[in-house]
Amino acid sequence: MRQVAKSFLGNRVLHGASLDVRPGEVVGLVGENGAGKSTLMKILAGVHQPDEGTIEVDGSTVSFAHPVEAQRAGIATVFQEFNLLPERTIAENIYLGREPRRGPFVDVGAMERQARELLEGLGITRLDPRTRARRLSVAEQQIVEIAKAVSLDARVIQMDEPTAALADHEVALLYDIIATLTARGVGIVYVSHRLREVLDLCTTVTVLKDGAQVDTRPASELDESTLVRLMVGRPMSSFFPDPEPGTVVGEVRLQLAGAGNDHVDGIDLTLRAGEIVGIAGLQGSGRTELLEAVFGIEPLTRGTVSIGGRPQRIGSPRQAIRAGLALVTEDRKATGLALNQSIGDNALGVVRSVTPGRTTAARDEIPELLGSLAVAARSLAQEAQFLSGGNQQKVVLARWLVTRPQVVLLDEPTRGIDVGAKHAIYEVMRTLAAEGVAVLMVSSELPEVIGMSDRILVMRDGRLAGTLPGGSSEETVLALATGVREAAS
Amino acid sequence: MSAAPKPEGGPSMSEMRVARSLSSTTIVYLVLLLAVVVGAGITASRGRNFFSIGNLDNVFTMMTILGLIAVGQTLVILVGSLDLSVPFVVSLSSVTAGGLMAGQTGRIVPAVLVTLLVGAAIGLVNGLVVSRLAVHGFIATLGMGLILSGYLASNYQGSHGEAPRAFRLLDATRIGPVPMATLIMLTFAMLAILLLRRTRLGHHLYAVGGNADIARMSGVRTTSPVVAAHVICSMLSAVAGLLLLARLGVGQPTVGAQGSYDLMSIAAVVLGGTLLGGGKGNVVGTIAGVAIFAVLDNVMGVMELNPFLKDVVRGVVIIVAVAVYARREIDRRPPRFGAEPPPGQAAIEEEAR
Numbered sequence: 151m152r153q154v155a156k157s158f159l160g161n162r163v164l165h166g167a168s169l170d171v172r173p174g175e176v177v178g179l180v181g182e183n184g185a186g187k188s189t190l191m192k193i194l195a196g197v198h199q200p201d202e203g204t205i206e207v208d209g210s211t212v213s214f215a216h217p218v219e220a221q222r223a224g225i226a227t228v229f230q231e232f233n234l235l236p237e238r239t240i241a242e243n244i245y246l247g248r249e250p251r252r253g254p255f256v257d258v259g260a261m262e263r264q265a266r267e268l269l270e271g272l273g274i275t276r277l278d279p280r281t282r283a284r285r286l287s288v289a290e291q292q293i294v295e296i297a298k299a300v301s302l303d304a305r306v307i308q309m310d311e312p313t314a315a316l317a318d319h320e321v322a323l324l325y326d327i328i329a330t331l332t333a334r335g336v337g338i339v340y341v342s343h344r345l346r347e348v349l350d351l352c353t354t355v356t357v358l359k360d361g362a363q364v365d366t367r368p369a370s371e372l373d374e375s376t377l378v379r380l381m382v383g384r385p386m387s388s389f390f391p392d393p394e395p396g397t398v399v400g401e402v403r404l405q406l407a408g409a410g411n412d413h414v415d416g417i418d419l420t421l422r423a424g425e426i427v428g429i430a431g432l433q434g435s436g437r438t439e440l441l442e443a444v445f446g447i448e449p450l451t452r453g454t455v456s457i458g459g460r461p462q463r464i465g466s467p468r469q470a471i472r473a474g475l476a477l478v479t480e481d482r483k484a485t486g487l488a489l490n491q492s493i494g495d496n497a498l499g500v501v502r503s504v505t506p507g508r509t510t511a512a513r514d515e516i517p518e519l520l521g522s523l524a525v526a527a528r529s530l531a532q533e534a535q536f537l538s539g540g541n542q543q544k545v546v547l548a549r550w551l552v553t554r555p556q557v558v559l560l561d562e563p564t565r566g567i568d569v570g571a572k573h574a575i576y577e578v579m580r581t582l583a584a585e586g587v588a589v590l591m592v593s594s595e596l597p598e599v600i601g602m603s604d605r606i607l608v609m610r611d612g613r614l615a616g617t618l619p620g621g622s623s624e625e626t627v628l629a630l631a632t633g634v635r636e637a638a639s
Numbered sequence: 640m641s642a643a644p645k646p647e648g649g650p651s652m653s654e655m656r657v658a659r660s661l662s663s664t665t666i667v668y669l670v671l672l673l674a675v676v677v678g679a680g681i682t683a684s685r686g687r688n689f690f691s692i693g694n695l696d697n698v699f700t701m702m703t704i705l706g707l708i709a710v711g712q713t714l715v716i717l718v719g720s721l722d723l724s725v726p727f728v729v730s731l732s733s734v735t736a737g738g739l740m741a742g743q744t745g746r747i748v749p750a751v752l753v754t755l756l757v758g759a760a761i762g763l764v765n766g767l768v769v770s771r772l773a774v775h776g777f778i779a780t781l782g783m784g785l786i787l788s789g790y791l792a793s794n795y796q797g798s799h800g801e802a803p804r805a806f807r808l809l810d811a812t813r814i815g816p817v818p819m820a821t822l823i824m825l826t827f828a829m830l831a832i833l834l835l836r837r838t839r840l841g842h843h844l845y846a847v848g849g850n851a852d853i854a855r856m857s858g859v860r861t862t863s864p865v866v867a868a869h870v871i872c873s874m875l876s877a878v879a880g881l882l883l884l885a886r887l888g889v890g891q892p893t894v895g896a897q898g899s900y901d902l903m904s905i906a907a908v909v910l911g912g913t914l915l916g917g918g919k920g921n922v923v924g925t926i927a928g929v930a931i932f933a934v935l936d937n938v939m940g941v942m943e944l945n946p947f948l949k950d951v952v953r954g955v956v957i958i959v960a961v962a963v964y965a966r967r968e969i970d971r972r973p974p975r976f977g978a979e980p981p982p983g984q985a986a987i988e989e990e991a992r
Contacts, residue, residue, distance in 0.1 A: 218858040233856055235849040237919040238842075246846055247857040255837040 164189045166203070167363040169356055171306050171337035176328065178352035178369065179341045182381055182596065182628075186361040187341050191308050194339070195227035196220030226299030227308040232291045236284035241265035243283055244298045268297045272327050289320035296327060300336075307331065308339040313347060314434045325351065343432045345374045345632055357381055374634045375625075382596075382624040390601030391576050394584040399424045399604075402459060403588035404475075404557045406444070409453035413439035414612045417453070421557060423586040426579055428593060428603030428620075430627050436612035437592040438480055441559045444590075445477040446470040458556060471504045474556035478546055478563055480592070486546040487534045493520070494530035497548045504553070512552045519548045524574060540571025547578060558582060560591040564598060576602060596624045663912025663920075663964055667927040670960070674931050678938035685941055692816045694937065699821040700886075701933035704729075705903055706824040706926060707879040709911075710831050711872030712904040713925045717835070718868040719848040719917030720769050720776030725876040725904060726895030727787035728761055732880030734791070737800025737890025744803040751881060758877025759870050761787070766866030776869075788896070795892035802884050809885040820882045827875060831922045840867055849918030876900075906953070907932055910960045931956065 164186040171177050181187050192198045194205065196214030204211050207223050214220040220227075234243045241262045242249075249256045250264065265279035274293055283291060292312060299307045313321045328338055328351065342348050348355055349369050357364040357380040364380050400423035409417040414436045421427055431437045443450045446464040455462050457473045464470045467477070479485040487496050494516060501512040517530065523544040527537060534542055543563065550558065560579070564572040579589050579602060593599045599606055606618040608630040616630050629635035679689035688694065708725050715722045732754045739750035761783065768779040812819040835841035844864040846854040851861050876895075883894050905915075911928030913920025932953065939949045 217856050221858075233853045235846055235853055235918065237849055237914075238845060242842060242845075246842070246854065247859040249839050249842055251839065255833075256839055256842060258837065 164193075164361045167356075167358060167361070168203075168366075169194075169339070170366075171339060173305065173335040173337055174332045175354070176332060176338040176340050176352045178348035178355035179339060179358065180343070180345065180348055180355060180377060180381060181358035185358040185381070187358055188310065189361075190358070191227060191310055191339070191341060194220065194225055194306075194308060195229075196225075221302050221304070224303060224305040225308070226302050226304035226306070228292060228295040228299060228310065228312060230310045230314065232288075232295060234283040234286075234291055234294060237282060239280050239282055240269075240277060240286075240294050240297075241279035243294060244268065244279075244301050248301075264301075265297070268301055269293070272297060272300065272330055274327075287320075288315040289317070289323065292316075292324070293327070296331075300331070304336065306337045306339065308341070310341045311343065311433070312340070313342060313344060314432075321347075343632060345377050345634060349374065349377070374632075375629075378625050378628050378632075378634065382628060389573070390598075391573070391580050394580050397424050397580075397584045398586075400586055403457065404444070404590070405454075405456045406450075407454045409443070409450045409455060411439075411443050411448055411451045413448060414443055414609075415452070416613050417443075418614070419607065421588040421590055423556075423588055424583050425604050426583050426589040426591065426602055428591050428599035428606045429609060430593070430596065430599045430606055431609035431615075431631050433594070435609040435631065437609050438561055439612070440609065441477060441561050441590070441592055444470070445475055445559060468504060471500060471553060471555075474554075475559065476500075476550035476553060476555035476557070477559040478543075478550060478561060480561040480565065482539075482542055482546050487542060487549075489535035490533055492531045493525070493527055493534055493537070493545055496534050496545050497530075497552060500549055500553050515552055516548065519552060520544070523548060523578065538568070538571075540567035540574070543567050543571060543575065547575065551578075551582075555587065557588045557590065560589065560593075562593055563591060564593070564595070572598075596627055600624065600627065664924045664927070666963065667910065667912050667924050667931070667960070671927045671931050671934070674934045674938075678934050681938055682941050687941060689938075694941075695816045696813070696818065697940075698930075698933045698937045699816070699818050701936055702929050703818065703820045703824045704879045704883060704898065705900065705907060705932065706821075706929045707827060707875045707882070708872075708900045709904040709907040709925050709929050710824075710828050710922055711875035713908045713911070713913055713920065713922050714831065714835075714844060714868040715776065715872045716905070716908050716913055716915060717848045717917055717920055718844045718865050719851070720780075720865060720868065721905065722765065722776065722780045722869065722872050722876075723901045724761065724765065724780040724784035724787060725872065726898060726900045727784045727791065728758055728873050728876040729880040729883065729895030729898070729900060730791055730892050731761075731787055731895075732758055732877040733884045733887075733894050734795050734799040734890035734892050736881055737798075737802060737884050740800060740802055740806060740884075742801040742803050744805045747803060747806050754877050754881060755874055758874045758880075762870035762873030763866065765873065766869030769869065770862035770865040784901070791892040795890075798887075798889040798891055800884075800890040802888050807885050807888055810882065820885065823878070823882065825926075827878070828922055828926055831871075834871075835921060840864060844868060845918055848916075903932070906957045910957055912964060914964075 167186065167190055169177065169179070169190065179187050179190065189198065193200050196217040196219050199213070199215065205213065207225070212223050214223065235246070238246070244265050245261050250260045251257055252260070262279045269275070269277050269279070272293065277290060277293065283294065286294065296307065312324055316324065332338060340348065340352055349372060352369045354366060355369050355372055355377070356366040357377065359381060402420055403423050404419070404421040406417050406419040417440060429437050429440065439448065442448050444455070444464065446466045446469055449465045455464060457475070462473050464473060464475070470477070483489060488499065497516045497520065498509065498512060502509050520527075520530075525541050525544045525548070527541060534545060537545065563575050579591070582589055591599070591602065600621060603620045605620060606622060606627060608615045608618060608627060610631055610633055615633070618626060618630065675689070682689040682694070708729070712722055712725065735757055736750045736754040739753060740746050765776070765780050765783055768774050769776045810818065810820055814822065835844065840863070843854065843859050844867070846857070846859055847861050847864045855861050879900075880895070884890055887894070907928035908920070908925050909915055909928070910931060911920065911924030911926070913924060935952060935956065936949065939952065
């Protein structure tokens with residue numbers, strides 16, 4: 151594909167990226183979160199259509215209006231979130247829409263035999279094609295998706311973070327499968343945050359940054375530190391407000407010791423009044439899961455938690471709110487707001503259900519609170535769905551601030567909102583800190599984590615990989631998050 | 640002696656744990672077996688024989704009409720929709736066919752054909768409204784049901800038309816203890832099973848009901864399975880209306896509503912293990928669900944239970960059944976830490992279809 155560009159709602163997320171895939175080659179695609187890798191993949195998969203640029207297959211220009219057209223052209227994609235029907239069998243999933251027939255009937259026997267041969271061709275003999283997809287592990291589902299791609303006679307297979315959820319022995323299996331495919335002349339586009347893997351596996355590597363192609367080089371000329379430098383290499387903006395004068399770091403608000411559940415483990419963490427602590431890490435490293443564990447959504451099952459110096463057991467969000475915690479979730483449309491309810495009802499929602507006695511008092515505070523957040527809305531009665539993303543996020547903040555929390559957990563607080571609203575949210579964070587609230591923020595945007603945090607906790611594989619001081623370089627954070635470098639201590 | 644009507648469908652906690660490793664269809668047949676055994680015991684304690692020809696005939700007759708409708712409802716629910724218009728299609732087909740036959744043997748065939756066509760047309764409208772206008776099946780068929788019920792109420796007062804003797808034989812004929820009408824129902828059930836297991840339409844029905852986006856990404860046309868399911872469901876309801884006409888001898892504009900076939904068929908489908916949200920389930924389970932209701936009704940009839948208590952028992956059975964299935968459906972994020980199954984375990988736990 152050549153010089154491909156794509157905008158969403160006037161946001162240019164990809165400009166002028168090119169990618170060449172030859173038969174039997176593995177092309178690595180790397181970049182930070184939000185660098186445009188997913189957009190590029192989705193264009194090649196026919197999910198999105200490019201605004202500019204061309205896609206060529208075997209020298210002739212093609213365009214895909216629909217994912218099925220990309221598949222017919224020989225480009226198959228294994229997405230991070232799998233596209234299997236959980237209640238259907240492996241064979242039925244592979245041949246969905248192309249079921250082999252004998253006369254008017256689906257030839258189930260032939261379908262299962264072909265599926266079995268397909269899997270055996272990939273060196274997989276232990277999967278029964280009659281198994282339902284829901285019974286498969288993540289690695290097995292991925293194998294089925296790859297088998298489906300092979301059954302489509304794909305000549306290019308894109309894989310989005312294929313090893314993100316795999317254990318080591320499963321990664322080895324995936325490597326074997328990729329070797330089998332390249333030996334047959336299939337080209338692979340391999341998107342991964344794990345730079346070691348990319349260098350091991352790929353023949354060439356393309357680096358994207360902020361939607362632009364930074365470089366494409368043979369993997370043999372690259373090492374991990376070069377890759378990290380190419381991925382980051384961006385001037386640090388002075389976009390982030392300084393701490394408010396008079397902010398003092400005070401007593402311990404939240405303390406975790408050896409805390410863990412099914413998704414995170416061995417978490418030691420101390421959060422003091424007036425602090426802003428950032429959590430960095432790759433997608434799937436357990437950042438959101440940590441916040442959800444603290445907030446009682448998936449309660450911690452190991453270790454101890456104390457809030458304001460007192461040991462606490464947080465078994466549900468309700469208990470968390472009572473203990474003075476607030477969580478701004480990463481998906482405001484799904485879990486942050488009731489979109490078809492008014493701004494006023496949304497802002498009151500938490501108080502009304504958890505501390506109903508404060509409802510009247512809180513109702514009086516809300517207009518002022520929304521005013522101080524500069525929410526642009528016609529009235530409190532306006533439905534939340536008609537607000538811009540930034541204003542919605544401010545309403546979410548108001549909803550939590552009105553509960554007077556001691557600890558505020560923020561998950562991707564500025565995702566998908568405009569620059570002005572971002573700045574407003576940073577200022578709210580500074581104000582909270584000045585008022586003695588402890589703030590714990592998860593963000594995929596490294597500059598944000600670095601610019602706002604007093605300390606940066608880096609997560610990897612569900613554990614804390616290390617702690618860095620605020621203002622650390624992006625290279626250092628990324629090196630710790632990807633495992634290129636271990637924690638100094 | 641008058642043992643309280645223990646809900647035959649109520650499994651204990653230990654059974655719930657076992658239930659995780661059994662398929663819903665297996666569970667529902669075990670419950671049916673339990674219902675038959677307990678029912679036969681209760682019937683025997685009243686000095687009667689559950690397995691007598693007369694009593695079995697009663698059970699089969701109860702299964703027939705609900706069975707036909709529930710088979711159609713299964714397809715509609717599998718594809719992710721619902722059909723609340725079935726009772727009115729039943730009534731409409733009963734009066735339409737009764738009126739057209741008007742007691743004359745020679746008019747049976749055209750009357751049956753016209754009735755089936757009317758059913759197909761209603762299903763087509765339902766299916767198109769659901770798939771093209773994106774109105775949820777609940778609303779689309781609620782509306783259709785209201786329209787039909789208004790039409791029936793304003794055009795028919797009391798019974799209408801008459802079935803000729805030859806047509807009424809359909810209900811009177813028996814092969815062994817099994818009524819002809821029940822065999823017709825079972826034949827349609829077999830055809831539906833064949834459709835679901837062995838045709839592309841059947842496979843796509845599951846795919847669209849499971850996740851329409853994934854189906855579309857795989858190149859499946861997502862409207863045709865929805866339309867087909869609604870057409871088949873309405874036609875089977877029309878057949879049910881014809882069989883009721885054969886049984887009663889006259890067309891009855893309220894016969895469908897009296898049977899509460901809308902909610903009872905949905906209950907039987909869900910009891911049979913089909914997910915109300917679509918994408919999972921089968922007709923085999925539905926037939927067992929229908930049979931459980933028929934056995935319960937029969938046994939409670941023998942016990943001369945208060946009719947309100949009957950509904951209480953039915954209600955308990957449905958809720959317990961769905962609670963058991965729901966425990967098996969809870970999908971959680973796979974744990975990173977803690978108990979992880981050994982590799983390949985998932986493949987070994989293969990589920991029989």
